[in-house]
Amino acid sequence: MKLKTIAAPIVAALLAATPALADTSGKRIALSNNYAGNTWRQAMLKSWETVTKVAVAQGKVREVSAFTTAENQVTEQAAQIQNLILQGYDAIVLDAASPTALNGSIKAACDAGIVVVSFDGIVTEPCAYRVQVDYKELGARQVEYLATRLPKGGNLLEIRGIAGSSIDDDLHTGIMRGVEKHPQFKIVASVYGDWTQTVAQKAVAGVLPSLPAIDAVVTQGGDGTGAAEAFRVAGRPTPIIILGNRYDELAWWKKQRETNGYTTFSGTIAPGISTLAFWVAQQVLDGKQLPKDVTVPYLTVAQEDIDTVLARTPVGGVANVEYTQADAEKILRDLADAK
Amino acid sequence: MTRCIPLSTGKPWFWSFAAAFGAWGLLVLFLNGRGAEEAITAALAFAAFFVIVGLGQMMVITLGPGNIDLSIPAVITLSGCVAMRVMNGQDAAILPGVLAALACGVAVGGFNNLLIHLLRMPPIIATLSSSFLVQSAAISYGRGLQVQPPQALQDFATSRLYGIPINAIFAVLLAATVGVMLTRTVYGRSVLAVGQNARAAWLAGVHVGLVRCVTYVLCALFASVCGVLLAGFSGGASLDMGQEYLLASIAVVVIGGSSVAGGRANVPGIWGASLFLFLLVSMLNTLGLGAGIRLTLTGLIIIAVITLAGGETSQR
Numbered sequence: 001m002k003l004k005t006i007a008a009p010i011v012a013a014l015l016a017a018t019p020a021l022a023d024t025s026g027k028r029i030a031l032s033n034n035y036a037g038n039t040w041r042q043a044m045l046k047s048w049e050t051v052t053k054v055a056v057a058q059g060k061v062r063e064v065s066a067f068t069t070a071e072n073q074v075t076e077q078a079a080q081i082q083n084l085i086l087q088g089y090d091a092i093v094l095d096a097a098s099p100t101a102l103n104g105s106i107k108a109a110c111d112a113g114i115v116v117v118s119f120d121g122i123v124t125e126p127c128a129y130r131v132q133v134d135y136k137e138l139g140a141r142q143v144e145y146l147a148t149r150l151p152k153g154g155n156l157l158e159i160r161g162i163a164g165s166s167i168d169d170d171l172h173t174g175i176m177r178g179v180e181k182h183p184q185f186k187i188v189a190s191v192y193g194d195w196t197q198t199v200a201q202k203a204v205a206g207v208l209p210s211l212p213a214i215d216a217v218v219t220q221g222g223d224g225t226g227a228a229e230a231f232r233v234a235g236r237p238t239p240i241i242i243l244g245n246r247y248d249e250l251a252w253w254k255k256q257r258e259t260n261g262y263t264t265f266s267g268t269i270a271p272g273i274s275t276l277a278f279w280v281a282q283q284v285l286d287g288k289q290l291p292k293d294v295t296v297p298y299l300t301v302a303q304e305d306i307d308t309v310l311a312r313t314p315v316g317g318v319a320n321v322e323y324t325q326a327d328a329e330k331i332l333r334d335l336a337d338a339k
Numbered sequence: 340m341t342r343c344i345p346l347s348t349g350k351p352w353f354w355s356f357a358a359a360f361g362a363w364g365l366l367v368l369f370l371n372g373r374g375a376e377e378a379i380t381a382a383l384a385f386a387a388f389f390v391i392v393g394l395g396q397m398m399v400i401t402l403g404p405g406n407i408d409l410s411i412p413a414v415i416t417l418s419g420c421v422a423m424r425v426m427n428g429q430d431a432a433i434l435p436g437v438l439a440a441l442a443c444g445v446a447v448g449g450f451n452n453l454l455i456h457l458l459r460m461p462p463i464i465a466t467l468s469s470s471f472l473v474q475s476a477a478i479s480y481g482r483g484l485q486v487q488p489p490q491a492l493q494d495f496a497t498s499r500l501y502g503i504p505i506n507a508i509f510a511v512l513l514a515a516t517v518g519v520m521l522t523r524t525v526y527g528r529s530v531l532a533v534g535q536n537a538r539a540a541w542l543a544g545v546h547v548g549l550v551r552c553v554t555y556v557l558c559a560l561f562a563s564v565c566g567v568l569l570a571g572f573s574g575g576a577s578l579d580m581g582q583e584y585l586l587a588s589i590a591v592v593v594i595g596g597s598s599v600a601g602g603r604a605n606v607p608g609i610w611g612a613s614l615f616l617f618l619l620v621s622m623l624n625t626l627g628l629g630a631g632i633r634l635t636l637t638g639l640i641i642i643a644v645i646t647l648a649g650g651e652t653s654q655r
Contacts, residue, residue: 036478037474037478037578037579037582038577038578038579039577039578042478042578070471160630163630163631163634164630189624189625189627190627191624192630194579194582194583196577196579196580196582197573197574197575197577197580198569198573198577198579198580198583199582199583201573202385202617203620203624205381205384205385206378206381206382206385206617206618206620206621206624206625207621207624207625208374208377208381209370209373209374209375209377209378209381210366210369210370210373210374210378210625225573225574225575226573226574228574229497229572229573229574232497233384233497234377234381248487248574248575251487252574316577
């Protein structure tokens with residue numbers, strides 16, 4: 001065991017010293033993205049562009065392109081994948097419009113010898129790789145955090161995402177698990193906020209009149225300041241609202257912290273996960289044997305980190321981490337070690 | 340002519356108010372009287388946004404078969420982003436910000452009309468394609484910006500006058516203006532005339548092209564007003580802020596009793612339908628039913644209201 005821990009950095013150094021240059025320098029990788037109309041997706045595309053540009057400049061791959069469909073429709077993305085197959089890309093990295101409906105196109109891509117890596121919006125087709133965070137754990141973690149803040153428990157308002165999506169299901173399941181474990185908490189209402197501030201604000205304002213005092217709001221990200229506005233306009237005290245790393249949420253948190261010492265928890269999937277998916281595709285093209293499911297930690301922002309995170313997050317963006325090839329290799333190695 | 344204008348005589352708007360009242364009643368019943376007033380205040384504040392875009396959509400739809408504006412969500416987003424960018428959180432820059440946003444609205448409306456009139460594109464295609472252009476402009480201009488609105492704008496948008504949300508007062512005044520315009524001005528009567536029979540209106544000397552142009556510009560202008568108010572009300576502009584207003588703007592027109600075939604507008608109905616849509620969702624949320632049942636019930640209740648309102652008009 002000890003030997004292994006000593007040996008690992010040496011192996012890593014050796015791996016880094018012999019880059020995959022020879023093997024993937026002629027490869028072409030495409031991003032198939034189903035939606036670009038919100039903060040998170042914009043940050044995701046930006047990260048992809050930053051990291052892949054460097055990768056191409058360094059000769060790690062020959063060409064990287066990003067394609068986004070206009071209408072967030074499954075049929076449109078399926079057609080797009082068919083086009084990418086015909087264009088002869090070596091790997092397709094995708095944020096999928098549906099976990100199941102694209103499986104036919106993805107199977108066709110795999111059969112054509114193309115490496116398919118899904119992330120964020122993942123697909124169930126077995127031949128594809130899945131890069132994702134553990135949303136169930138993130139849901140449970142919110143309640144865990146609240147249990148440390150409110151040991152006596154209290155009333156929770158749950159803001160869900162978009163009905164029917166796998167992410168909404170997983171986060172909700174996680175939150176329910178947390179509440180089961182800490183029965184002193186009670187979810188008194190649950191509304192759908194579509195991960196959008198304006199929608200969340202309206203939904204919360206609609207149910208607030210019917211609700212008793214709310215101690216905390218469990219959320220899915222992108223809905224935190226909407227909930228805060230609804231409480232403020234209704235003239236109610238601000239509960240502990242779990243946030244989702246958006247710039248406006250962190251800026252709001254900072255302002256609250258300065259005026260009344262407000263404390264909360266913020267965490268979500270980092271948009272830079274697209275860059276990890278890119279490296280997974282590159283590593284597979286390089287001939288590495290990888291597990292089909294790559295789970296990475298979600299990004300959290302702690303009370304004391306707000307200022308530094310805000311400073312490096314673009315206005316209107318999302319707190320982010322981008323992965324270099326070395327980072328990706330380390331994550332994949334740790335994953336292999338854990339197995 | 341007057342027989343065809345149900346603004347003063349007919350009552351298709353009655354059902355939308357009845358439905359809104361019913362939803363509110365059920366909500367209050369469930370609340371045991373607690374928070375009934377709060378529920379109305381919230382409904383007024385949020386329905387106001389539906390009303391503002393609904394009035395524009397109503398005038399466009401009234402122009403006759405095929406007329407519809409699908410670019411409303413994109414205009415809301417673009418004008419919200421432009422306003423927040425220009426204001427940049429400074430109270431002093433509120434006026435230039437509002438003007439810039441309104442200019443965006445006028446420009447998009449004019450562009451829509453250009454596509455429809457000069458290129459002879461069907462409005463549904465013209466406004467859909469312009470919405471792609473506008474949304475892309477918003478994305479590249481805003482890059483997901485959520486700039487905080489100036490404090491004065493935020494305070495104003497969420498303020499209340501005698502307990503009534505200020506944006507609701509604004510929307511009532513706007514609705515009254517549109518109502519008077521449709522019944523008492525040459526332009527308004529021309530909109531109705533064009534909607535009833537464009538060729539007859541043309542033969543009667545109505546400048547059909549000009550009327551259509553003004554209407555599309557007004558619709559986009561209202562959407563941009565909504566964008567600025569919404570950004571002030573909800574603490575900033577975001578790329579998805581207009582999303583839910585596409586179907587909502589059409590729904591309030593139809594539920595409110597305006598004719599989808601054009602030629603008959605119904606201003607009070609827009610208010611009734613907007614209140615109804617908000618209260619319906621709030622009521623179902625308060626009852627705490629599952630997502631599937633909520634959506635199914637929403638659909639069924641809307642069908643029921645439209646059937647009732649439609650049954651009333653078909654007996655004429």
